[in-house]
Amino acid sequence: MSAATDAAIEGDFTAAGPAAGRGDPGRVASGGRIVLVANVGDDVGAAAHLAALGGRADGRVVVVRPTPGAGDLGTLGLDVLVAAGKRPGAAKAERVTAMSWEIARAWMRAGQISDVVVDRAHRLTEPQAAALAGFAAGVGASLWLVWGGRENPAHLHTALAGAGGRAVDQVGLWEFRTQLPAPAPLIADGPGDGRAWPALPAAEFTTFLAGCRRHLTHAEFGLVAEVYYDTAAATDAWIAARDRPGVDNQARFAATLTGWLRDVAVGPAPDPGAVLVRLRAVQAALFTHAVVLGWEPAALGPEPAGRLLGDLTATRSAALQAVCRTDAAAATALSLHLNLGPTHFELLRIADVAPDGSAIRPPTSTALHRPGYGRGGNATPQHARWMLTAALNAPRPASEDVLGWGEFCSREPILIPTHARPIFAAHRAYRAGHGATDEEPFFVHPHEPGRRSPAPVLREAIRRTCRQLRLDPPWVHGDNCRYGADVGLVHRRHGWMTERGLTMLMLDPQYPAHIPQPPRPDPPARVRPHEVRGPDR
């Protein structure tokens, strides 16, 4: 791009001001924000979140990925066009490279874009950052700059503020995720309206879809196919956005996968029929990435598919909202959602819970060594001993495994179902009402906060609340409880996967490279029942 064009673009944004876009002089910039998102650790979760944001069904968020090494405005303009959904070579082919910013602004205004997210913004030059700020203001959108650099980006604040005429906020990844949440993937619900699913085959995932195609009527199979292909596509997108760790680090991947199954893919399904189809689709999709998600229904009693659903149902949330104590309600809701006891709940800080209760940031293993943990050195001897064991046997001692640390310490937020969010928001408000700051623990001992661990009290509160709900979850039984051990004296691991008879196994990572990966049609035309010609059964 020529210097003249650069100047024209700069002039467009800096001299004429953000509100004065060409051809639309009356447009007034809305109050969009400029936000620097600190991603110092270059977290893989940030990449996954950006991937999910880019696929929003409403299309109101665009993600700009600047070409590495290009510091000029022209190339960035082409990147903005790509973010607006244009083919990468289209601007060149149509000979409009010089007008890339102008065209992108027109498209984005028409699409009523609300947020422009820029990945790896630390690579931007100052003119580029200023141009983006002006561009976002012209579109009337907020600008989010995801900053992966280690140096302090403060020197750019002035440039950004000058160009956009707005103050620059700085937030962490957690705030980024809660303020600009990724949408849940669109997965069909099945028959809905209280109508029942047809009887589904008991076949393993390897032949499940074929079994449905063969034994169901066209109308019934149409329902299955819709849910199956939606879920499989969502699983493909989910795994593509994440680093697939080596076989040696299955635990971390298992924790992330558990969160995905629990909060998005399997747990929130509306009924046992939908949950079975969703699970089979996830299994089939993961298998082609050499991840075997095994399901052992034989141990789950009659109607095993019903056991796959999440335990924090709308009915139970309603019952929990009839409980007075906010800590008992929140701890029980979290325990039911995660299928874990409260052993590690004290690691949560108030800042880890989104103000509306929609998400909870799990603690990392470094939280075990945080000064605040163990109540400032005043922990009980038993608690101190446990902490010491945890620290000495890092990262994952066997005792923690049994207590569910592995599933709890996922690197991605725990998403709370809509109906249960007021419970967490209420406890947050209660703690704030007592003058607790963001850095203080979310759960504290009711009588000696800061001195004693709240875990035993919470466990009792959860048991009592569960009795009111007429529930007896095995994960809050004491360690010596014979019902806690399925096989002899070996305590079973607690957790969401165990309760559902699910296991995860990553096969040798060499296979995916050799597995044929044909294009996956979004359901192929022939599976759509109304297009199949033939006698119905």
Place this chain on the structure above:
Amino acid sequence: MTVGFTQRLRASGLSSWELGDLLGIHPHQLVNIDTAGLSTQRPIAVLIELARRLDMHPADLVADLDGVLTNRRLPADRRYGDDHGDDRHAGHLDGEADTLVLLAALAHARTPLSVDDLAGTLGWPLGRVEAALGHAVQHPGLAGPMALRRVPPETFTLTPRLDVLTAGQQQAIQATTSWTNVLAQDEAIVLLGALAYGHGPRYATFRDTDQHRHADATLKRAGILYSDHGPHHVRVSDDVLYSLRYRDDTHIAHERGEHAPPPLTSSPRDH
């Protein structure tokens, strides 16, 4: 919530506070509870209490109970097969009850049983066994889809009747290779290997060097894999390829006698 339930609730005078307390939820939430949530997800004690308060039949609260409430009550041996009540039964039993016991015993047994075996296990005199056998032969309908067979020289067993299924159904049952087992780790590896190498000669090397022969055989028995050109090449079943989204459903459409859809490019107006 069914209309009958609502009416009975009103007639019983059970307040919404009491109902909420019984169900463990706040009365304000009652409007959100549907019949399924009310009935199938509640502990049995709640259902008993509801049935008692509303004077309702349990099957009206839980539709699933319909099928099981007609089951025979315990203890079964007070009515059938009572080895201490011969005198009481003698004379007024029409033989049907004894026949049912005899048929159940034969169905449970792993091998054909002689009259002596039956008399010993049931604690009956030989004459009673003979009478029950005779009744069973005269009334074959009592055995339903099963039939009493004599296995030479003097033993008896139950096998399925041959006139219930069509010839095609019988043949299909014999040929069924159902695959509902959970995929084991080595089977998963072999299946991935077959997807990756199955078309070429590398599969044989992969299978033999990595000691996957056993899993390979298991998958072939289950119909997941098959070899049509000798054991060195292997193919993955069309059903599996379809379920894993590697191919479309043409093979099932052919099997079900469905015609292929018309090509997308042509439309009736073209002709």
